[in-house]
Amino acid sequence: MAAYWIAHVTVTDAQAYAAYQAQARGVFEAHGGRFLARGGRAVALEGAAFARHVIVEFPSIEDAQACYASDQYRAARALRRGAAEVQIAIVEDM
Template sequence: MSAYWIAHVTVTDPDAYAGYQALAPAAFVAHGARFLARGGKAEVLEGPALDRHVVIEFPTLADARACYDSAEYRAARARRAGAATVHVVIVEGLPD
């Protein structure tokens, strides 16, 4: 069963955030991730306006969690520290 990262990101330091962007793709590739939405046009219908929205599909909930916990993604998160406000949720998909 698929699982999804749903992330809301407000970048506060684009130069520092670029370090995250350079490292994070290796973690996503290693865990079978597929981007479904990444920073495109968005319309807020309820709740606070947030800058950037990302939806990433993983083959399984275990893959989604393993990606977040991986050494590659920990290194990317360290590069992002202080450069953005980030909210990430992992959501299990519906049965196939």
């Protein structure tokens, strides 16, 4: 059953965040991830407003969790540290 990695992001250091993006993309793809939304126009209706929203579809919640826990994504997250405020959730399809 598919699962969706949903990230809400406000970038505070564009150069460092770009380095994270360059590395993270390959990690998502290696775990079967496919971008459904990345940036683009968004409207906050309730709660905190973030500047950027990302949705990545994975074959399963286990694949998404394995991606997050992988050494490769841990290295990508290190590049993002201090470059953005981030909230991430993984949601399983119904």
